[in-house]
Every structure is written in structure tokens, then in C-alpha cells.
Amino acid sequence: MSAILVNNLPEQRMAFGEAPPSERKRVVIVGGGFAGLAAARALRHADADVLVIDRRNHHIFQPLLYQVATAVLSPAEIAAPIRQLEAKQRNASVVLAEVTGVDIASRTIEAFAPGVGVRKIAFDYLVVATGMRPSYFGHDEFAQFAPGLKSLSDAETIRTKILSAFELAATTEDESERTRQMTFVLVGAGPTGVELAASLAQMAKVTLRGNFRRIDPAKASIILLDAGERVLPAFAERLSRRVTKHLEELGVKVLTGVKVETVDEQGVVAGGSRIPSATVLWTAGVAASPLAKMLGPKTDHAGRALVDPFLKVANAPGVFVVGDAASVMQDGRAVPGVAQAAIQQGRYVGRLIAKELKGRELRRPFRYFDRGNMAVVGKNYAVLERGWLRTSGFLTFLVWAIVHILSLPQLQNRLRVQRQWLWSYFTGQRSSRLIPEPPRMPNG
Amino acid sequence: MSAILVNNLPEQRMAFGEAPPSERKRVVIVGGGFAGLAAARALRHADADVLVIDRRNHHIFQPLLYQVATAVLSPAEIAAPIRQLEAKQRNASVVLAEVTGVDIASRTIEAFAPGVGVRKIAFDYLVVATGMRPSYFGHDEFAQFAPGLKSLSDAETIRTKILSAFELAATTEDESERTRQMTFVLVGAGPTGVELAASLAQMAKVTLRGNFRRIDPAKASIILLDAGERVLPAFAERLSRRVTKHLEELGVKVLTGVKVETVDEQGVVAGGSRIPSATVLWTAGVAASPLAKMLGPKTDHAGRALVDPFLKVANAPGVFVVGDAASVMQDGRAVPGVAQAAIQQGRYVGRLIAKELKGRELRRPFRYFDRGNMAVVGKNYAVLERGWLRTSGFLTFLVWAIVHILSLPQLQNRLRVQRQWLWSYFTGQRSSRLIPEPPRMPNG
Numbered sequence: 001m002s003a004i005l006v007n008n009l010p011e012q013r014m015a016f017g018e019a020p021p022s023e024r025k026r027v028v029i030v031g032g033g034f035a036g037l038a039a040a041r042a043l044r045h046a047d048a049d050v051l052v053i054d055r056r057n058h059h060i061f062q063p064l065l066y067q068v069a070t071a072v073l074s075p076a077e078i079a080a081p082i083r084q085l086e087a088k089q090r091n092a093s094v095v096l097a098e099v100t101g102v103d104i105a106s107r108t109i110e111a112f113a114p115g116v117g118v119r120k121i122a123f124d125y126l127v128v129a130t131g132m133r134p135s136y137f138g139h140d141e142f143a144q145f146a147p148g149l150k151s152l153s154d155a156e157t158i159r160t161k162i163l164s165a166f167e168l169a170a171t172t173e174d175e176s177e178r179t180r181q182m183t184f185v186l187v188g189a190g191p192t193g194v195e196l197a198a199s200l201a202q203m204a205k206v207t208l209r210g211n212f213r214r215i216d217p218a219k220a221s222i223i224l225l226d227a228g229e230r231v232l233p234a235f236a237e238r239l240s241r242r243v244t245k246h247l248e249e250l251g252v253k254v255l256t257g258v259k260v261e262t263v264d265e266q267g268v269v270a271g272g273s274r275i276p277s278a279t280v281l282w283t284a285g286v287a288a289s290p291l292a293k294m295l296g297p298k299t300d301h302a303g304r305a306l307v308d309p310f311l312k313v314a315n316a317p318g319v320f321v322v323g324d325a326a327s328v329m330q331d332g333r334a335v336p337g338v339a340q341a342a343i344q345q346g347r348y349v350g351r352l353i354a355k356e357l358k359g360r361e362l363r364r365p366f367r368y369f370d371r372g373n374m375a376v377v378g379k380n381y382a383v384l385e386r387g388w389l390r391t392s393g394f395l396t397f398l399v400w401a402i403v404h405i406l407s408l409p410q411l412q413n414r415l416r417v418q419r420q421w422l423w424s425y426f427t428g429q430r431s432s433r434l435i436p437e438p439p440r441m442p443n444g
Numbered sequence: 445m446s447a448i449l450v451n452n453l454p455e456q457r458m459a460f461g462e463a464p465p466s467e468r469k470r471v472v473i474v475g476g477g478f479a480g481l482a483a484a485r486a487l488r489h490a491d492a493d494v495l496v497i498d499r500r501n502h503h504i505f506q507p508l509l510y511q512v513a514t515a516v517l518s519p520a521e522i523a524a525p526i527r528q529l530e531a532k533q534r535n536a537s538v539v540l541a542e543v544t545g546v547d548i549a550s551r552t553i554e555a556f557a558p559g560v561g562v563r564k565i566a567f568d569y570l571v572v573a574t575g576m577r578p579s580y581f582g583h584d585e586f587a588q589f590a591p592g593l594k595s596l597s598d599a600e601t602i603r604t605k606i607l608s609a610f611e612l613a614a615t616t617e618d619e620s621e622r623t624r625q626m627t628f629v630l631v632g633a634g635p636t637g638v639e640l641a642a643s644l645a646q647m648a649k650v651t652l653r654g655n656f657r658r659i660d661p662a663k664a665s666i667i668l669l670d671a672g673e674r675v676l677p678a679f680a681e682r683l684s685r686r687v688t689k690h691l692e693e694l695g696v697k698v699l700t701g702v703k704v705e706t707v708d709e710q711g712v713v714a715g716g717s718r719i720p721s722a723t724v725l726w727t728a729g730v731a732a733s734p735l736a737k738m739l740g741p742k743t744d745h746a747g748r749a750l751v752d753p754f755l756k757v758a759n760a761p762g763v764f765v766v767g768d769a770a771s772v773m774q775d776g777r778a779v780p781g782v783a784q785a786a787i788q789q790g791r792y793v794g795r796l797i798a799k800e801l802k803g804r805e806l807r808r809p810f811r812y813f814d815r816g817n818m819a820v821v822g823k824n825y826a827v828l829e830r831g832w833l834r835t836s837g838f839l840t841f842l843v844w845a846i847v848h849i850l851s852l853p854q855l856q857n858r859l860r861v862q863r864q865w866l867w868s869y870f871t872g873q874r875s876s877r878l879i880p881e882p883p884r885m886p887n888g
Contacts, residue, residue, distance in 0.1 A: 046455055055882035056879065056882050057607065057611065057877070057878070057879040058877070058878055058879070074518040074521070075876075075878060076875050076877075076878055079878055081655070081877045086654065086655055086656060087655050093657050095615060096611045097615070105668045113612075113615045115612045115613075115616055115621070115625075116617065119466070153880050164558075166561075167527075168557075171540065171558075171559065171560050172540075172559055172560055173560065181559075210530065211528055211530055211531050212527070212530060213530050214537070347596055367498045412873065412875050419860075423856060423859075429856065431519075431860070432519075432520035433501070433520075433525045433855050434519060434520055434596065435500065435501040435502070435540075436519075436597050436600070437500075437597055438500050
């Protein structure tokens with residue numbers, strides 16, 4: 001990806017074969033995630049053309065991505081076509097393209113669409129909502145061995161890795177290889193690492209029970225590693241301890257204060273010793289997508305753009321960063337990179353722009369309202385922290401389930417996820433145990 | 445794929461790290477489709493070890509594969525893990541491997557499993573149920589431009605092609621390219637071609653309505669080509685005519701008696717003239733998987749193994765071919781390559797082997813009981829032919845839907861497909877409109 005603009009292209013007010021230019025202002029929103037779509041929706045009554053650009057055709061409900069990775073849900077169940085925005089919102093249009101550059105001075109972005117090529121697109125307002133991607137802390141060579149979990153294809157890659165490991169464990173004639181195939185290492189004990197580890201443990205113990213005659217899937221070792229002091233560092237210490245205890249009851253080995261030194265084809269080296277493992281999953285660091293950097297403002301250690309309290313980029317009028325790609329400080333603390341914050345930021349910027357379009361000004365800076373933090377640990381157990389309130393257990397699990405069902409993008413998703421959950425809950429079965437491609441042959 | 449055996453490998457009675465050999469006879473079933481699984485189930489009380497080998501980990505319900513290709517259903521909704529057979533049937537085991545050769549004389553097959561390599565596996569009985577794959581009548585170079593529809597990954601490839609074509613049509617600035625992107629050519633007007641064409645027409649007209657501001661998806665041209673005289677040649681002429689009329693009402697252009705001469709990146713040349721099209725789908729020929737040929741018997745024009753009335757291969761005691769890979773004649777006509785026939789053949793051979801294992805003999809040759817032939821054409825319309833009975837219309841559509849729901853492999857699939865159908869039926873929406881990967885950039 002390059003930030004250099006292709007300057008010999010004609011500057012186009014309208015992108016990619018759109019209708020002739022109107023006199024209206026154009027708001028370009030890059031990214032159809034929580035923040036981007038919230039911004040678009042907040043502009044639905046605005047007198048402007050809203051253009052949403054995403055390199056994927058679907059919005060995903062990221063908080064449940066780990067359940068696609070563990071075969072509980074199918075990819076489509078947590079996804080919705082971004083394009084449906086065109087049917088719902090008269091002033092919005094959607095383009096499937098990858099933004100490759102931005103030029104604040106000329107107020108254009110540069111985007112690549114397959115079959116068309118690279119085009120410059122002019123904007124009056126630009127909302128960057130490109131989110132995060134896995135970060136390997138300078139060790140990009142780990143990526144090929146330890147996939148992160150950010151997209152549906154990541155989730156399918158992980159699902160294939162997990163299911164294939166059990167198959168290979170059953171097929172191999174070598175005892176140490178069998179152990180390696182049945183060892184799963186998750187690097188990073190934040191919410192994704194914890195939820196994935198617990199879900200994987202449940203799958204090995206319950207879903208796969210009786211499905212393998214030659215191995216006992218329940219004997220799989222699931223190891224959750226973190227360099228930090230404790231799991232779920234964003235939660236209170238008491239909840240961390242409870243979660244650790246709960247993970248251990250599920251059979252997950254929790255190793256905190258352990259730094260991963262190497263990830264390779266054979267497994268990981270952590271805390272000085274090698275753990276042979278065929279399935280290493282990266283649930284540790286994330287870094288902002290490169291576009292945040294191209295805006296030119298200062299960025300924090302994770303590449304997030306530092307924005308002012310109005311989510312504006314310094315010296316770039318009309319340019320905003322929202323969601324995970326933005327580094328927003330509030331009361332001396334960073335606003336967390338969670339769905340709630342992304343939605344609130346997107347909505348805020350949408351409203352701010354709508355007001356400016358009417359010639360007015362929004363004086364109130366962005367303020368994150370923390371509705372609480374939740375994480376689920378397997379079946380029947382979740383933790384919740386909201387201000388002074390700290391709860392855990394079965395009731396919290398029910399709250400978690402209800403909140404997540406209600407937050408899903410479309411009615412269709414809500415009905416489907418609810419049914420899949422009830423099914424899995426009562427049968428222990430998982431409905432998406434697919435390894436899509438046949439094993440690769442040595443010569444074709 | 446090679447038929448040459450790796451003779452320096454030790455002959456193994458047990459495959460791929462299985463438990464120590466037992467004294468029981470071993471039945472090896474290659475293929476976990478309708479025929480293979482029916483054979484395995486018919487052997488559930490037999491005093492034998494039943495080994496099912498498949499290169500994929502899932503069984504699929506092929507009659508609804510076209511609905512995965514058109515985003516009505518998700519892949520997992522028509523799939524079930526073959527491995528669950530181990531949980532259900534005590535004498536069965538399942539291996540994920542690709543069979544690469546067979547040696548009748550030494551009564552072994554050769555299979556490749558990833559992470560292990562190639563192994564020889566001895567059998568007492570061998571049931572080949574490897575099905576069919578798309579055939580391009582000697583023009584294998586068409587394959588890269590015109591995918592066939594045999595596996596879940598084929599269905600996802602076609603779904604991506606269809607959805608991407610509409611996106612590209614909306615993005616391009618070139619009028620003739622837009623027309624090419626909005627032209628869909630289906631080669632082959634058998635049941636798959638007809639059902640796929642109708643489903644695609646409905647998607648363009650109903651599902652995508654309002655989703656594109658720059659194009660009108662309803663104006664897509666969907667062309668169904670066939671070299672033969674009429675669509676659905678397996679049905680009575682009267683039903684063919686009705687189906688053609690119905691397809692035309694849906695906006696599908698039916699061109700029969702037209703031979704496809706070339707398929708390339710730009711489209712097809714058929715009947716002497718070029719049709720520019722970005723999406724050419726191959727629903728014409730199928731050929732038996734190579735394993736059927738390796739058995740050494742005579743094969744028919746499509747590579748199907750000619751078997752005797754007991755589905756046995758000549759001069760190969762204990763070797764059977766069942767399902768689409770077998771060419772079975774009955775009353776001077778070939779038994780059709782449909783799910784019903786595959787299930788009946790698999791069950792027959794399973795029972796025959798079970799009887800032989802008890803020292804008895806099954807004297808009754810295989811007899812196909814034709815439960816009727818059905819095809820659905822979009823919403824509310826299907827045709828059915830069973831003996832003298834020929835019906836079409838809405839009631840037939842209901843019968844089609846009920847029969848297909850009841851035939852799905854697991855309760856889970858039945859519930860999910862039923863719900864998806866009700867949802868699509870009443871809302872016109874399709875729930876799996878996913879293009880999994882972002883557009884490829886010119887340089888990474």
C-alpha cells in the first residue's frame with residue numbers, strides 16, 4: 001500500500017461510474033464497520049451525498065467473530081451486506097474499493113477498484129473508520145504461523161486450522177506429532193483470547209465427544225499465554241481472577257507474565273521454553289490500518305490517529321477519524337477500542353457534519369458513555385463491569401447473550417444467531433464444522 | 445493423480461494410526477456422499493470394520509448446492525461432518541484422506557493424508573462411491589473461466605463471481621463492460637442449470653432491488669444454453685415446454701440447440717456468435733472421478749464404471765461401484781445419476797456385503813425404484829414426473845420443498861434450511877451475500 005497519489009489521474013468529484021455530480025457536499029466514509037455505518041446513518045437526513053467505501057462487501061459483527069472461528073456460527077450469520085444501505089438511505093451510496101491514499105491538501109482520496117483501477121475521489125468531509133488489524137509487534141514473520149482474528153476469512157482460516165488439527169491428530173502415526181496437533185496456543189489474554197480459548201475448550205470436550213475413535217479430543221491442551229500480569233486487564237482484578245479460575249475449570253492452561261519469543265511452523269517459544277503446537281492463534285496486539293497514518297497527524301504506539309475532542313484531525317479541516325483507528329483521550333484515559341465506542345464516535349461525527357452542513361456548529365465535544373464491559377467464558381459464565389457494578393456468573397451470561405442478540409445488525413442475524421445458540425446450548429453441537437478444501441496432494 | 449502404487453510401503457491392514465488390527469473383515473468405502481454413507485449405514489450391524497475415506501470432512505446435500513451458489517443458504521446449512529458417523533456407528537471409522545490408487549490384485553488402496561503421506565490400506569471389500577465432477581468434453585481449458593457446481597467451494601466460488609459481477613457493473617465507467625458484467629451465461633439446461641438460472645433471476649429481480657443506485661440489477665441478462673433440443677431432457681416434453689415458458693417469464697433467455705464453441709476470459713462463443721459475459725457457469729457435463737477408471741473395468745462415455753446387476757466390478761471380487769460413479773443399466777436404460785439412485789445403490793451394496801459376511805448370499809440383483817424426478821423453477825413453481833404422473837405448479841413446489849427438507853442429513857440442517865426458506869420466501873432477502881476476500885490490489 002502506498003501513500004503516493006497518482007497525480008496524472010483526473011480529479012473526479014464522483015467515484016466509479018456514479019451519476020453526474022450534484023451541487024451537494026460529499027461526505028466520504030472509509031470503512032463499513034460499526035463506526036463507519038453509524039456515521040452514515042447519522043447523516044441520513046443531511047443535505048449531502050454520503051459515499052461509503054469498503055474493500056469488503058459486508059459489515060461484520062466483530063464481537064461474535066470468535067464463534068465463527070469455533071464453528072458455532074456460520075459467517076453469514078454475523079454479517080450484513082453494506083450495500084443494503086443504498087436501499088435504506090436515499091442519500092447514501094456504497095462502493096467496493098480499497099482506499100490506497102489520501103491527499104489532505106487537494107481534498108481527495110485515492111482508491112482502487114478491481115476491473116476499474118485507481119481513481120481519485122474528491123471529498124468535502126472525510127470520515128476514516130478503517131479499524132484495526134492484527135499486529136505482531138515488529139515480528140510480521142509470525143503472521144503466517146499465527147493468524148489473527150479480524151475478518152470473516154480470518155475466522156474461517158482459524159476454524160479450518162482447528163478442525164484440521166484434530167483430523168491430523170487422528171491420522172498421524174507419530175505420538176509426538178499427535179501431541180503437537182492437539183496443542184492449541186492462544187497468544188493474548190484479552191477478551192478475544194479468553195472467549196476463543198473457552199469456546200475451543202468446550203468444543204473439544206463436548207462437541208467432538210465420540211467423534212474420534214483414535215484420539216480423545218477432550219485431552220487437547222489449550223494454552224492461553226499473555227505477557228501481562230493477568231487475563232482481561234481491562235476488567236477489575238477480582239473479575240480477572242474469577243475468569244482465570246473458570247478457564248482452568250474448563251481445562252485451559254493460563255500462563256500470564258510469559259512473553260512469546262518466537263512463533264514458527266513447529267509452535268512457539270515462550271518464557272524460554274518451546275511449546276510444540278500446530279495451531280497458534282494471535283489474539284494479542286492490534287494496530288490501526290495504514291490509512292490512519294496517511295492522514296499525517298501524530299499517531300499513538302498502535303498507529304491510531306490522535307484526534308482532538310471533536311474527533312477531528314489537526315490541520316485537516318473536515319477530516320475525522322472514528323472507531324478503533326482513533327486514539328481519543330477522555331478524563332486522562334484512552335477510550336477503549338470496543339464496538340460501543342466505535343458506534344458512539346461514528347454517530348457523533350455524523351451529527352457534527354450534519355450540523356455543519358446546516359451552517360451551525362456542534363460545540364459539545366465527543367464524550368464516551370461507557371455502557372459496561374463484558375466477556376463470556378464458555379457456557380453459562382460471563383463477567384460484566386460497569387462503573388461500580390461488577391458481576392459474574394449465569395445471570396451475567398444471560399445478560400451477555402441478550403445484549404449481543406439485540407445488537408446484531410439485522411433482524412435476520414438476530415433470529416439466526418438466537419436459534420444457533422439455543423441449538424448449541426441444548427445439544428452441545430456446532431453447526432459449521434467445515435474444512436472447505438480437500439487436503440493438498442504432494443503433486444497436485 | 446496416479447494409479448501407480450508405491451510398492452515399497454509396508455502393506456497396512458489398519459490405516460493412518462488406527463487401533464491394532466482386529467480379526468474382523470474390513471470394508472473400505474471411498475466417498476462420504478449419498479452412496480457411501482448409505483453403504484456405511486447398511487453395514488451398522490455387520491461384523492466388520494467399516495472405514496469411510498473422503499478427502500473432505502463433510503457430506504453435502506447436493507440437490508440444494510445451487511442455493512448456496514445463489515446466497516439463499518449458507519454452506520454449513522446443507523453440510524454435515526462425515527466424522528459424526530464415528531459417534532453414531534460403533535463399527536465405523538472415518539479418515540480424511542485422498543485415495544490415489546487401487547490395486548485389485550493385492551487388495552489394497554493407496555491414500556494420501558496431509559501430514560502423514562501416502563499409505564497402503566488393505567481391504568476385504570471395497571465400495572467406490574466417488575461421484576462425479578464437472579467435465580468440459582475435452583476442453584479442460586474452459587474450467588478456469590466457467591466453474592462447475594459439485595462442492596461447497598465451487599458453490600462459494602460461483603456466489604463470489606455472481607455478487608462481484610454486480611459490484612463491478614456498478615463500479616465500471618465503461619458501458620460495454622457494464623453489459624458484460626451483467627450478463628450471466630449458464631451452459632447446460634439440466635436440473636442444475638435450470639434451478640440455478642431461475643434462482644439467479646429471482647435474486648437479480650427481488651433480492652438486489654434497490655441495493656444499487658447506479659445499475660438496475662433486474663436488467664441483468666441470464667442466458668441458459670444447451671446443445672440439446674430442450675431443457676430438462678430427462679422429463680417429458682410437455683414439462684420441458686412449461687419450464688421453458690416459466691423461465692422466460694422470469695426473464696431467463698433459453699437457447700437450446702446451441703453448441704458452446706469457446707469459453708474464455710471475455711465470455712463464450714456459442715452457435716457462431718460471441719456473448720460477452722463475466723460470469724459463465726458450467727452446468728453441462730459431468731464425468732466420473734478418476735478412481736472409477738483405476739478399477740480397470742470398462743467405463744462408459746462419462747468415465748463411469750460398468751458394473752454387473754449386483755453392482756460388482758468384473759474380475760474383482762468384493763469390489764463395488766455405487767452412486768454417480770457407476771453405470772448401471774436397468775430395463776435397457778441407464779439408472780440416472782440422482783441422489784435417490786445413489787442412496788439405493790449404497791444401501792443395496794451395504795446389505796449385500798452384510799449378508800456375505802454372515803456366509804449367506806444376496807441373490808436379488810439391484811433394482812432402482814424411481815420415486816420420481818423433480819425440478820424447481822424459482823418461487824412457487826416446480827415440475828414432478830413419476831411414472832405416468834406429471835404435475836407442475838405451486839402444489840408441486842410445496843411437495844418439492846417438503847421432500848427436500850425431509851431428506852436433509854441432520855435435524856439441524858432440516859430446521860435451518862426450513863427457516864431460511866421461510867425467511868427468503870416472505871422477505872425476498874437472501875442471507876449469505878458474502879464476497880469473502882477484498883478485491884486484489886495490483887501490487888499486493
